[in-house]
Amino acid sequence: xxxxxxxxxxxxxxxxxxxxxxxxxxxxxxxxxxxxxxxxxxxxxxxxxxxxxxxxxxxxxxxxxxxxxxxxxxxxxxxxxxxxxxxxxxxxxxxxxxxxxxxxxxxxxxxxxxxxxxxxxxxxxxxxxxxxxxxxxxxxxxxxxxxxxxxxxxxxxxxxxxxxxxxxxxxxxxxxxxxxxxxxxxxxxxxxxxxxxxxxxxxxxxxxxxxxxxxxxxxxxxxxxxxxxxxxxxxxxxxxxxxxxxxxxxxxxxxxxxxxxxxxxxxxxxxxxxxxxxxxxxxxxxxxxxxxxxxxxxxxxxxxxxxxxxxxxxxxxxxxxxxxxxxxxxxxxxxxxxxxxxxxxxxxxxxxxxxxxxxxxxxxxxxxxxxxxxxxxxxxxxxxxxxxxxxxxxxxxxxxxxxxxxxxxxxxxxxxxxxxxxxxxxxxxxxxxxxxxxxxxxxxxxxxxxxxxxxxxxxxxxxxxxxxxxxxxxxxxxxxxxxxxxxxx
Amino acid sequence: xxxxxxxxxxxxxxxxxxxxxxxxxxxxxxxxxxxxxxxxxxxxxxxxxxxxxxxxxxxxxxxxxxxxxxxxxxxxxxxxxxxxxxxxxxxxxxxxxxxxxxxxxxxxxxxxxxxxxxxx
Amino acid sequence: xxxxxxxxxxxxxxxxxxxxxxxxxxxxxxxxxxxxxxxxxxxxxxxxxxxxxxxxxxxxxxxxxxxxxxxxxxxxxxxxxxxxxxxxxxxxxxxxxxxxxxxxxxxxxxxxxxxxxxxxxxxxxxxxxxxxxxxxxx
Numbered sequence: 164x165x166x167x168x169x170x171x172x173x174x175x176x177x178x179x180x181x182x183x184x185x186x187x188x189x190x191x192x193x194x195x196x197x198x199x200x201x202x203x204x205x206x207x208x209x210x211x212x213x214x215x216x217x218x219x220x221x222x223x224x225x226x227x228x229x230x231x232x233x234x235x236x237x238x239x240x241x242x243x244x245x246x247x248x249x250x251x252x253x254x255x256x257x258x259x260x261x262x263x264x265x266x267x268x269x270x271x272x273x274x275x276x277x278x279x280x281x282x283x284x285x286x287x288x289x290x291x292x293x294x295x296x297x298x299x300x301x302x303x304x305x306x307x308x309x310x311x312x313x314x315x316x317x318x319x320x321x322x323x324x325x326x327x328x329x330x331x332x333x334x335x336x337x338x339x340x341x342x343x344x345x346x347x348x349x350x351x352x353x354x355x356x357x358x359x360x361x362x363x364x365x366x367x368x369x370x371x372x373x374x375x376x377x378x379x380x381x382x383x384x385x386x387x388x389x390x391x392x393x394x395x396x397x398x399x400x401x402x403x404x405x406x407x408x409x410x411x412x413x414x415x416x417x418x419x420x421x422x423x424x425x426x427x428x429x430x431x432x433x434x435x436x437x438x439x440x441x442x443x444x445x446x447x448x449x450x451x452x453x454x455x456x457x458x459x460x461x462x463x464x465x466x467x468x469x470x471x472x473x474x475x476x477x478x479x480x481x482x483x484x485x486x487x488x489x490x491x492x493x494x495x496x497x498x499x500x501x502x503x504x505x506x507x508x509x510x511x512x513x514x515x516x517x518x519x520x521x522x523x524x525x526x527x528x529x530x531x532x533x534x535x536x537x538x539x540x541x542x543x544x545x546x547x548x549x550x551x552x553x554x555x556x557x558x559x560x561x562x563x564x565x566x567x568x569x570x571x572x573x574x575x576x577x578x579x580x581x582x583x584x585x586x587x588x589x590x591x592x593x594x595x596x597x598x599x600x601x602x603x604x605x606x607x608x609x610x611x612x613x614x615x616x617x618x619x620x621x622x623x624x625x626x627x628x629x630x631x632x633x634x635x636x637x638x639x640x641x642x643x644x645x646x647x648x649x650x651x652x
Numbered sequence: 653x654x655x656x657x658x659x660x661x662x663x664x665x666x667x668x669x670x671x672x673x674x675x676x677x678x679x680x681x682x683x684x685x686x687x688x689x690x691x692x693x694x695x696x697x698x699x700x701x702x703x704x705x706x707x708x709x710x711x712x713x714x715x716x717x718x719x720x721x722x723x724x725x726x727x728x729x730x731x732x733x734x735x736x737x738x739x740x741x742x743x744x745x746x747x748x749x750x751x752x753x754x755x756x757x758x759x760x761x762x763x764x765x766x767x768x769x770x771x772x
Numbered sequence: 773x774x775x776x777x778x779x780x781x782x783x784x785x786x787x788x789x790x791x792x793x794x795x796x797x798x799x800x801x802x803x804x805x806x807x808x809x810x811x812x813x814x815x816x817x818x819x820x821x822x823x824x825x826x827x828x829x830x831x832x833x834x835x836x837x838x839x840x841x842x843x844x845x846x847x848x849x850x851x852x853x854x855x856x857x858x859x860x861x862x863x864x865x866x867x868x869x870x871x872x873x874x875x876x877x878x879x880x881x882x883x884x885x886x887x888x889x890x891x892x893x894x895x896x897x898x899x900x901x902x903x904x905x906x907x908x909x910x
Contacts, residue, residue: 164859171855171865179852182845226858226866297730304737311744320755324764327748331677334690334741341734342697348727349704714804736809736894743901750908 165207169214170223170236173207173246174289174302176200181281190265190273197277198257201284205250208243212642215243222294231358237294241498241646244639245291245421248502252413252509253284259621260406263516267404268316276316280410283309287418296344296354296430299422300337303386306418307333310411314403325398332395336385339378346375347430359430367435376440379426386419389483390453393476400472405516408468413509416479417501423486424494428650437489446487451580453480458587462594465527467518470591471511474551477584478504481566484581488569491647496565498643503550503558503632510625511547514540517618521611527595532604536611539619541599543626548592550629553585558633662703669696683752683759687745694738701727701734783825790818798891799884808887812894820902828906837903840896847893854885 165172180200187193214221215238223236238246257280268276286306290299311333315326348354350372351362366372381392388396396416400408427436436442454477461473478500485497515525517540522529534541550557563585570577632639657664669692676689705727713725753759756767794815801807823831858867868882869875 168859168865171859175852175855175865179849179856182848185845186842224864227864227869297733301733301737304741308737308740308744311748315748315751320752321768323748323752323755324768327683327745327752330741330745330748331686331690335674335677335693338694338697342700345697345701345704354726712805732807732809747901747904750905754908 166210166214168223169207169211170221170238170292171225173204173211174236174285174292176204176207177281177285177288181278181285184281185274185278187274190270191261193274193277194257194261194264197281198254200281201250201253201257204284204288205247205254208247208250211238212243212247214238215240231353231355234293234295234298235355236292237356238292239646239649240642241421241424241650242291244498244502244642244646245417246288248417248505249284249287249291249414252505253280253410255621255624256406256410256413256509256513259513259618260409260516262615262618263405263520266520267318267406272316276313279309279312280407282306283313283410287414290418291421294356296347296356296359298354299425300341300344303337303340303422306415307337310415313407314399314411316407317402317404319402321398322402325395325402329395329399332385332392336382336392339382339385343375343377343379343382346371346378350375356425356430360432363430363432363435367439373440376431376436380442380445383419383423383426384449386416387423387483388416388419388476388479390449390456390476390480393453393457396476397469397472400475400512401466401468405512405519409509409512409516412471412475412512413505416475417505420479420482420497420501423483424646424650427486433489433651443487443489446483450480450484450487451577453477454484454584455580455587458584458591462587462591464591467525467527467530467595468512468515470527470595471508471515474588474591475504475508477588478508478551481562481581484577485566485569488573490569490572491651492565492572493569494647494651495640495643496562496569498646499565499636499639500562502639502643503562503629506625506629506632507547507550507557507559510622510629511544511551513618513622513625514544514547517543517614517622520618521614522607523612527598529605529607530595530598531602531608532599533608533611534600535604536608537614540614540622543619543622544599545596546626546630548596550633552588552592556630556633558629558631558636561633561636663700666696666700666703669693669699672696681761683749683761684746686761687742687749690745691738691742694734694741698731698734701731779825783821787818787822790814790821794818794891794895798887801887802880802883808890809894811887812891813898815891815895816898816902819899823902823906828903832903835899837900837907840900840903843896844893844900847889847891847896850889850892851886854882854889858882 177200180196184193184196187196211221219239221238224230225234225236228234264273264276283306286302286309289302290306293299293302311326311330314329315323344354347359350366350369351359353359353362385392400412403411427442457473457476457480461470461477464470464473482497482500482504485493485500487493517537518530518533519525521537522533546557550559553559553563563581567578567581570581673689673691673693673696676692677686680686680689705724707721707723710721710723711719713722713728715722749759752764756764758764794811797806797814798808798811819831819835822834855866858870859865861870863870868879871878871881
């Protein structure tokens with residue numbers, strides 16, 4: 164019976180677990196409960212991937228109401244791909260994060276922290292699983308509101324201001340998406356994504372549909388943190404609690420990218436988005452500016468979390484560069500980039516969580532010589548940095564390879580830009596590696612708290628996954644190819 | 653030309669409120685006033701949705717004998733959900749502003765940025 | 773404010789009426805404007821009016837913060853649990869047709885219980901937000 168209801172169970176298991184977690188008295192029990200729930204979510208997403216391999220697509224009607232009347236959950240290869248990514252990241256993060264959460268967050272708020280975490284997980288999974296445009300908005304707001312609350316629990320008082328600015332900008336973005344949904348509903352009378360796609364040729368000429376497209380674009384770019392709508396991301400990632408930074412960096416922008424694929428390929432259709440309304444002409448310059456500018460700004464940061472946040476902005480630029488090429492290989496490159504980057508960034512932020520546990524700070528100057536006291540953490544950061552630059556045998560090399568291959572189909576000077584910006588990544592990764600290995604350890608590092616074994620193990624699990632997907636690329640490549648063929652026939 | 657304004661007056665009002673709300677969010681320094689502007693912006697979207705749901709000669713979307721034309725109930729349901737989302741967002745925003753006031757002793761954005769710049 | 777006789781007497785007349793009106797709106801959502809969310813907010817506003825007039829301590833003796841948090845969790849569990857009930861009884865998630873002996877009664881029961889869950893959660897959350905703000909330590 165579980166097999167019949169997997170799409171619904173994927174979303175409702177964390178949803179039911181959230182109020183239960185709110186009622187739990189002890190912090191350790193809340194952590195154990197949350198970790199078990201996220202592992203069961205991962206198990207269901209594995210089941211979904213297996214079912215999608217066997218059947219192709221899974222349709223699930225909520226409340227047994229048929230599709231245009233009721234809400235339908237539609238799992239195809241793209242959805243299953245992102246679902247398994249999110250649940251895997253959540254599980255590994257929660258497995259190792261108990262000690263860093265207990266250190267950074269006051270004890271009375273632990274149960275509520277895990278409740279907010281489960282609600283964020285519910286929202287992210289719901290955005291990916293659903294096939295109803297308004298349901299996407301509801302789950303988007305569920306995940307965003309929990310994210311604002313999670314970020315505000317950071318140690319520094321700047322976390323409050325970061326959460327407030329993210330709230331203002333995120334709500335404006337989500338409301339723009341709502342306006343887009345409203346304008347499309349006005350013209351078609353339906354909210355189902357496939358129904359909207361079927362009716363798009365009839366209404367494609369109307370100004371209101373073009374306005375809806377523009378509203379969708381701005382809203383999704385804001386959630387994606389694409390230049391120039393990226394101002395909320397550096398502060399939010401830097402001042403959030405370390406476990407929250409790991410989870411957000413690896414999942415929230417990836418789900419926004421999934422929303423971009425769904426809206427522009429499934430709802431509006433490839434020809435309408437890119438040929439009639441020239442989305443590529445908007446995406447291409449913004450992606451290139453995002454890559455170059457963010458990599459340059461990352462070099463000069465004095466807080467390593469901020470450096471990694473700007474590096475994330477650059478990687479998002481690579482993903483949208485793949486989309487803006489308007490070819491199937493560009494789309495495949497974008498999806499592989501999405502998958503690999505989640506593990507790489509998650510692993511790097513987990514290294515920083517270890518460092519933050521040990522010396523209570525992530526500032527560049529205070530990290531001198533930390534490789535002598537925390538050799539495993541520093542080694543993990545080196546491997547993650549190699550993956551970020553894009554050297555074999557890591558997953559970053561595979562991502563860059565596919566991007567360069569896709570870019571070479573259209574223009575050779577773009578490939579030069581991609582390779583040169585990888586050199587910029589070398590600069591900021593080498594800065595940190597030099598500070599960690601080639602300097603004398605300071606006092607605070609000699610007397611730093613020893614990092615718990617579970618946190619280091621989970622960091623290495625993510626690092627080894629990013630190396631594994633650099634060597635054996637079959638699973639992401641197969642899922643990405645199936646997804647791209649379905650989105651762009 | 654006049655029919656462009658008089659026939660579509662609901663959409664004109666909605667867009668006017670939308671722009672007023674966005675302007676308040678962008679321009680004002682006071683964190684509370686930004687939240688009020690956000691609320692006005694979201695309210696304008698509700699007006700847009702509901703005004704498009706009205707059917708000519710239609711009554712409220714509740715089944716009753718004696719009436720034949722009803723307004724479209726779906727936008728009403730969507731906006732109920734969106735209103736709850738707006739209230740939750742305002743609550744989280746207000747909680748953040750109260751906490752910011754506790755730690756910074758001010759809720760003026762330029763003063764907060766000045767404090768942060770002095771510390772850096 | 774509790775010393776002001778006008779406010780005191782008016783509130784003693786109005787608060788029961790507001791609570792009754794909240795229950796009326798809750799259960800008449802099928803037949804008129806109303807439903808869970810509206811009823812929850814009206815119910816919470818009655819208790820907030822009492823708290824404004826007689827102090828938060830007296831209001832907490834009626835509905836404490838822990839009770840509000842528990843009711844919020846229980847309301848959401850009622851809603852989501854009803855959906856799981858639909859799965860266990862053979863239909864899809866949130867399928868009301870299988871809840872009773874025929875689909876019409878099933879839908880009736882389903883909407884009633886769902887709105888009850890929503891009203892419970894909304895009332896307790898609005899009340900919890902009020903308590904959180906009034907008890908915030910400067």
